[in-house]
Amino acid sequence: MKSEVETYSVWASASVRKLAGQRWQGRPVSSPEETLGDCPGLVAVGGGRMMDQAKYFRARRRPGMRLVLVPSIWGSGAECSPIVVLNRGGSKHIENDAAFLPDDVIYWPELLQSVPPERARQACGDVWSHALEAFLSPLSSDEIQSQLASLLGELLRLPLMADARWFDVSARACQLQARSSVGLVHGIAHVLEAPITSQYPSDNWGHAKLCSVFLWPVMELNRQNSSKWSDCCAQYKVDDSAVSSVLAELHAREAYRQTLPLLKEHWSRILRDPCTRTNGTLVRQQAVSFFEGWVNR
Amino acid sequence: MTNVEKLKDLVVEVFLVDPSEFHLGLRRDEVETWDSLGVVSFAVGVQETFGYHLTQEEALGVRSIGDVITILEHHGISFREE
Numbered sequence: 412m413k414s415e416v417e418t419y420s421v422w423a424s425a426s427v428r429k430l431a432g433q434r435w436q437g438r439p440v441s442s443p444e445e446t447l448g449d450c451p452g453l454v455a456v457g458g459g460r461m462m463d464q465a466k467y468f469r470a471r472r473r474p475g476m477r478l479v480l481v482p483s484i485w486g487s488g489a490e491c492s493p494i495v496v497l498n499r500g501g502s503k504h505i506e507n508d509a510a511f512l513p514d515d516v517i518y519w520p521e522l523l524q525s526v527p528p529e530r531a532r533q534a535c536g537d538v539w540s541h542a543l544e545a546f547l548s549p550l551s552s553d554e555i556q557s558q559l560a561s562l563l564g565e566l567l568r569l570p571l572m573a574d575a576r577w578f579d580v581s582a583r584a585c586q587l588q589a590r591s592s593v594g595l596v597h598g599i600a601h602v603l604e605a606p607i608t609s610q611y612p613s614d615n616w617g618h619a620k621l622c623s624v625f626l627w628p629v630m631e632l633n634r635q636n637s638s639k640w641s642d643c644c645a646q647y648k649v650d651d652s653a654v655s656s657v658l659a660e661l662h663a664r665e666a667y668r669q670t671l672p673l674l675k676e677h678w679s680r681i682l683r684d685p686c687t688r689t690n691g692t693l694v695r696q697q698a699v700s701f702f703e704g705w706v707n708r
Numbered sequence: 709m710t711n712v713e714k715l716k717d718l719v720v721e722v723f724l725v726d727p728s729e730f731h732l733g734l735r736r737d738e739v740e741t742w743d744s745l746g747v748v749s750f751a752v753g754v755q756e757t758f759g760y761h762l763t764q765e766e767a768l769g770v771r772s773i774g775d776v777i778t779i780l781e782h783h784g785i786s787f788r789e790e
Contacts, residue, residue, distance in 0.1 A: 688746065689745060692756065
């Protein structure tokens with residue numbers, strides 16, 4: 412007799428499809444839409460974009476179907492977030508609804524073997540972006556900031572490489588940012604992702620890489636704008652210089668240089684992005700010149 | 709820079725309006741970008757510009773530039789000398 416999960420459809424990203432097929436014997440599908448109407452459940456194995464697609468499909472099209480999420484990499488925290496970010500017509504569409512939460516989450520550390528080192532480092536940058544932008548968010552309460560300060564201490568002890576412990580901290584960072592907000596790093600990533608992947612299709616640009624590259628300059632802009640970062644570090648005992656060292660390590664100068672023409676071209680859209688508008692410090696129109704000048708540091 | 713000029717600069721930066729649209733009687737319902745996210749970024753800007761942290765009730769209750777001036781003057785930030 413088959414166990415229930417063996418009757419579920421299995422949707423896995425190309426890099427982990429073989430492993431997923433060995434673990435779950437259910438019917439493989441190449442998109443959530445391929446699940447049959449009477450299918451009792453869907454196992455989605457992949458990154459943040461795939462998990463968000465699966466969450467949205469289940470909530471809006473098959474609310475009775477069970478959903479099991481298996482992140483193939485950490486960073487997005489999509490597996491435990493009520494938020495979905497979808498690509499629509501080249502721009503990002505964000506929805507927040509408890510109905511997006513999956514029924515089960517499975518962390519499968521063996522999948523880390525398929526993650527290239529550079530991709531792993533960028534996923535770490537994604538987690539750092541969630542944690543730092545939520546820590547500075549104007550919508551963060553004392554309680555959320557306190558939890559984030561503790562989380563930042565944990566992040567400082569983790570190497571910027573594939574390590575199963577990242578799944579847990581990634582999930583917690585995502586849950587905390589869902590209760591506050593993110594900021595300019597995410598505003599930039601959401602606006603630039605489509606044009607930069609279109610312009611440089613072979614350079615592996617994506618959300619995590621954009622977050623990693625922009626986190627250091629954005630945090631320095633925040634520091635220049637106001638004393639909020641220093642004040643928060645002092646209040647919650649966050650090691651400012653240790654954090655700056657990590658951000659410098661995540662930054663990639665040549666990749667950053669590649670983004671600048673697009674940053675300038677899309678700056679007015681970035682200013683209007685919902686994430687930018689909940690940044691921890693005020694993002695002024697002239698801040699684009701800060702980013703242009705940063706390249707010469 | 710006077711406090712009125714600072715406030716004008718802030719409104720232009722936060723709500724991305726043309727400087728010519730600013731006047732002391734400007735109302736929230738006249739500014740498309742003065743939505744719930746605008747309330748958040750405006751409160752951040754007021755803190756950075758005037759050093760006063762709007763409470764949640766104050767930020768949500770503001771209906772016009774005049775309301776902001778009333779709150780700030782109540783906390784000792786004068787707009788009258790100008």
